[in-house]
Amino acid sequence: MKKLFLVMFITVLALAPMSGIVSAQPVMAGETIHIVRPGQTLFSIARMYGVDVWALARANNIVNPNRIYIGQRLVIPGNSTMPPATNVYVVKAGDTLYSIARVYKTTAWAIARANGIYDLNHIYVGQRLIIPGVAPAPTPTPAPPAASAQWRGAYYANVDLSGEPLFVRNDAGVNFRWGVRSPDTRLNTDHFSVRWTRTASFRGGLYRFTMIADDGVRIQVDDKLVLDQWRVQSESTYTVEVDLTPGNHLITIEYFDDAGNATAVFSFVRLGAASVTPTPSATPPSAAPADAWHGEYFGNTDLSGKPLLTRADPDIGFEWKLSSPASGIPQDYFGVRWRRQISFDKGNYAFCAMADDGVRLYVDGVRLVDEWHPSNALSYCATTALTKGAHEVKVEYYEDGGQALIYVWWEKR
Numbered sequence: 001m002k003k004l005f006l007v008m009f010i011t012v013l014a015l016a017p018m019s020g021i022v023s024a025q026p027v028m029a030g031e032t033i034h035i036v037r038p039g040q041t042l043f044s045i046a047r048m049y050g051v052d053v054w055a056l057a058r059a060n061n062i063v064n065p066n067r068i069y070i071g072q073r074l075v076i077p078g079n080s081t082m083p084p085a086t087n088v089y090v091v092k093a094g095d096t097l098y099s100i101a102r103v104y105k106t107t108a109w110a111i112a113r114a115n116g117i118y119d120l121n122h123i124y125v126g127q128r129l130i131i132p133g134v135a136p137a138p139t140p141t142p143a144p145p146a147a148s149a150q151w152r153g154a155y156y157a158n159v160d161l162s163g164e165p166l167f168v169r170n171d172a173g174v175n176f177r178w179g180v181r182s183p184d185t186r187l188n189t190d191h192f193s194v195r196w197t198r199t200a201s202f203r204g205g206l207y208r209f210t211m212i213a214d215d216g217v218r219i220q221v222d223d224k225l226v227l228d229q230w231r232v233q234s235e236s237t238y239t240v241e242v243d244l245t246p247g248n249h250l251i252t253i254e255y256f257d258d259a260g261n262a263t264a265v266f267s268f269v270r271l272g273a274a275s276v277t278p279t280p281s282a283t284p285p286s287a288a289p290a291d292a293w294h295g296e297y298f299g300n301t302d303l304s305g306k307p308l309l310t311r312a313d314p315d316i317g318f319e320w321k322l323s324s325p326a327s328g329i330p331q332d333y334f335g336v337r338w339r340r341q342i343s344f345d346k347g348n349y350a351f352c353a354m355a356d357d358g359v360r361l362y363v364d365g366v367r368l369v370d371e372w373h374p375s376n377a378l379s380y381c382a383t384t385a386l387t388k389g390a391h392e393v394k395v396e397y398y399e400d401g402g403q404a405l406i407y408v409w410w411e412k413r
Contacts (some may be wrong), residue, residue, distance in 0.1 A: 032076040036068050039130070044114045047132065049076045087131040091123050094204065094245030098224065104131045109319070109407075120354070121243070121379060151196040151253075155183060159216075159256040161193045171196065174253055174266040183262070193256035194264070204246030205273045212237045212265040213255060219266075220252040226376050228402030232258045240376055241271065293338040293395075297325060301358075301398040303335040313338065316395055320404040335398040336406070346388040347412050352381040354407040357400040361408065364391050374400045383413060 034045055042065050046053040057065045059077035068074075089100060097108040097120050104111075108120050114132040117123065151174055154165035167186055174196050182189040211217055211227060214235040219227040227240050255264045292312035299308050308328055316338055324331040351368050353359045356377045361369035368382035397406045 034074045034076055036070055036072040036074065038070055039115060040068075041113075042066075042068055044132075045074065047113060051076060051078055089129045089131055091125055091127040091129060093125050094247075095123065095125075096121075096243060097123060100129065100131075102223070106131065151198045154195045154197075155187055156193045156195075157188060157191075159191050159193050159258060161195055161254060161256070165195075174264055176262070176264045178257075178262040180261060190257060190259045190262075193254070196253040196255075196266075197250065199248050199250050201248050202244045202246065203270060204244055206271045207242050207244055207268050208239055208271055209242060209268045210237065210239050210266070211253075212263055214261050214263040215258045216256045217264070218252075218254040220254075222250050225403070228376070229374065229400075230254075230256075231401055235261065235263050238374065241378075293340045296337045297329050298335040298337075299330055299333075301333050301335050301400065303337050303396060303398070307337075316406060316408040318404075318406050320399075322403065325404075331404070332399060332401045335396070337397075338395045338408075340393050341390045342393055343390050344386045344388065345412070346386065348383055348385050349410050349412055350381050350383045351393075351410045352379060352408070353395065354379040354405065355397060356403050356405040358398045359406065360396040362392075362394040362396075365394075372396075372398070377403070377405050 032049070034049070036045070042056060042062070043053050046056045049056075053065060055077050056062075056074065059075050062068070087104065089104070091100075097111055097117070101108045101111055110132055111117070111129055112120055114130045123129070150170040150172055152168065153171045154161075154168045156162065157166045167184070169184075176183065180189060183192070183194070209219060209226065211219060211229075212235060213229065213233070215232045216230040217227065217238070218225065218230050219240070221242055221244070226242050227238055229236070229238055253264075253266055292314050293316060295309075295311050295313045296303075296307035297309040297311070298305065309326055311326070318325065320331075322331060325334070325336070351361055351363060353361050353369050353371075354377060355371065355375060357374045358372040359369060359380070360367060360372055361382070363384055363386070366384070368384055369380045371378070371380050395406075395408050
């Protein structure tokens with residue numbers, strides 16, 4: 001299991017030290033010193049030097065890890081070395097954190113952590129992003145292929161798109177309700193699969209893709225998988241929202257029919273302009289994590305029965321991808337329930353979750369986030385007022401199939 005720390009989004013204060021910060025001890029010969037720069041967080045600095053964030057806080061007598069300031073001298077504990085080389089990238093129109101991460105062969109979460117970004121869907125043109133780690137210089141993006149009005153359909157006499165297609169033809173659209181008939185006289189009525197590809201021209205903006213399928217289906221935009229429902233199922237309708245830059249994009253739809261009725265209907269609609277607004281400043285929660293989350297892991301998606309595994313998780317920040325969370329837990333169709341008592345100062349807090357697939361989030365029994373459906377790494381936030389003191393936070397999550405990811409965080413507004 002790949003275990004990741006929960007992202008702490010911390011605003012570096014351009015002020016003199018505030019209460020809760022104690023000056024570091026005198027620097028000893030040979031120790032590594034880091035001077036805090038604008039936009040850095042204790043978490044991002046710890047990652048740069050490969051040290052634990054709490055060890056870094058203790059080494060500098062920092063009582064509140066959420067409070068560091070520009071120009072502060074930090075002693076880096078242990079046998080750490082100088083941070084790895086970084087690149088600075090200036091955001092251009094049409095960029096996303098995901099597309100930038102692909103160029104530099106890193107992850108969107110790594111760039112977000114290094115730059116104190118708490119919403120991966122919001123970066124803005126002209127923003128300067130620190131790319132952590134040693135990265136190759138970006139290579140020019142090849143020109144996209146010309147747009148086409150038709151879909152290229154490759155039809156296979158099996159359910160896993162293996163081998164050479166039985167035949168290839170052009171389809172005016174992916175709009176088929178074959179029922180119990182065959183798509184073509186050359187193909188059997190059951191146990192077949194199809195891969196449709198088309199390069200389409202888009203205005204740019206936020207698009208909603210809708211797919212009706214019986215049985216399995218996957219949709220990919222360029223090199224990003226946006227829908228993964230590769231399973232035997234009765235006719236089901238799925239929608240997913242995709243941010244697209246202006247220009248040509250390659251759409252790939254993969255489909256299989258197991259037996260019985262066969263349906264494959266695809267459509268899309270533009271919802272509006274893409275989200276490219278400046279990232280708002282964020283004030284982190286006043287209480288740093290203290291106790292672990294109590295996690296209950298189930299072998300089903302409705303969190304029913306007795307959990308297969310109970311354990312303490314320091315944070316809810318996991319990218320299991322196609323792997324299982326732990327031995328004995330299935331890699332697909334599992335669920336998790338986390339609970340924890342957390343101390344907060346009085347104020348309004350935004351609680352956020354990013355999940356693939358479903359997630360629910362409760363504070364003191366009140367459901368703030370209710371997104372219990374298949375999704376592809378979507379983010380959700382809800383705001384509530386809290387009194388000073390301890391509050392119970394509960395998170396429920398399920399993995400439907402394919403990629404598995406869950407992050408939870410909060411911030412004081």
